[in-house]
Amino acid sequence: MRVDVLTIFPDYFAPLSLSLIGKARTTGLLDVGVHDLREWTHDVHRTVDDTPYGGGPGMVMRPEPWGAAFDTLLPVPPEDLDVAPVLIVPTPAGERFSQALAADLAAEQRLIFACGRYEGIDQRVLEDAATRMRVREVSLGDYVLFGGEVAVLVMLEAVVRLLPGVIGNADSLTEESHANGLLEAPLYTKPAVWRGREVPEVLRSGDHGKIAKWRRAQSLLRTAAQRPDMLASAAPETLDKHDVAT
Numbered sequence: 258m259r260v261d262v263l264t265i266f267p268d269y270f271a272p273l274s275l276s277l278i279g280k281a282r283t284t285g286l287l288d289v290g291v292h293d294l295r296e297w298t299h300d301v302h303r304t305v306d307d308t309p310y311g312g313g314p315g316m317v318m319r320p321e322p323w324g325a326a327f328d329t330l331l332p333v334p335p336e337d338l339d340v341a342p343v344l345i346v347p348t349p350a351g352e353r354f355s356q357a358l359a360a361d362l363a364a365e366q367r368l369i370f371a372c373g374r375y376e377g378i379d380q381r382v383l384e385d386a387a388t389r390m391r392v393r394e395v396s397l398g399d400y401v402l403f404g405g406e407v408a409v410l411v412m413l414e415a416v417v418r419l420l421p422g423v424i425g426n427a428d429s430l431t432e433e434s435h436a437n438g439l440l441e442a443p444l445y446t447k448p449a450v451w452r453g454r455e456v457p458e459v460l461r462s463g464d465h466g467k468i469a470k471w472r473r474a475q476s477l478l479r480t481a482a483q484r485p486d487m488l489a490s491a492a493p494e495t496l497d498k499h500d501v502a503t
């Protein structure tokens with residue numbers, strides 16, 4: 258997968274050289290380019306913002322640097338939008354990011370992330386981009402950040418960990434929270450007793466059928482307690498009829 262990130266704060270993406278994302282880059286599973294948007298400005302102050310038409314708080318990101326940057330990253334517009342790169346634009350006004358969206362993006366060949374700052378990006382940038390990329394405006398959640406960089410780090414981590422070969426044990430991807438529509442069961446490791454608290458006996462029984470059943474029940478209980486909304490929207494196959502009976 259090829260990923261390009263456009264930002265006025267490229268240093269925010271130093272973490273992309275660490276841990277499993279860094280390993281994915283060195284092993285060739287992932288190719289990342291981080292680009293300073295100011296490279297596409299031409300004035301002495303390298304200006305990327307201006308006042309909003311119609312008034313309002315703060316500043317808005319000017320369209321020219323974005324347009325020039327996309328011209329560089331995508332010199333030949335794709336003939337078919339269906340195979341064009343996906344441009345992800347973090348914004349408080351976007352669709353909610355989710356594990357399902359992460360999975361969709363993990364199947365793409367090329368992603369481009371546009372990190373806005375100030376109050377956002379001139380809308381015409383997204384309209385122009387949509388003529389040559391599949392544009393997704395995406396929000397992490399109902400709270401307000403200073404800009405898109407942190408959101409891109411979160412989305413990129415969620416996507417990259419789904420790429421084949423990035424996580425050694427792919428089984429862990431199927432049992433984790435949100436992978437199967439439920440929250441994961443509680444986790445334990447050694448010692449068997451810690452400060453008087455024992456690991457549930459079933460987990461040390463070696464009976465894998467009982468363990469799977471216990472984990473399923475714990476997962477349902479945890480989801481009901483922490484995220485009843487997930488149970489309400491869980492696909493019917495997620496809630497096996499036996500879950501209710503036992």
Ligand SMILES: N#Cc1c(-c2ccc3ccn(Cc4ccc(CN5CCOCC5)cc4)c3c2)n[nH]c1N
Binds near residue numbers: 404
């Ligand atoms: N993903 C994600 C995000 C972001 C996010 C993502 C990208 C950018 C780029 C700039 N900002 C700052 C910003 C602050 C306030 C506002 C609202 N105002 C706009 C002008 O009218 C008044 C209202 C918008 C933008 C960003 C925030 N925040 N929360 C998420 N889940």
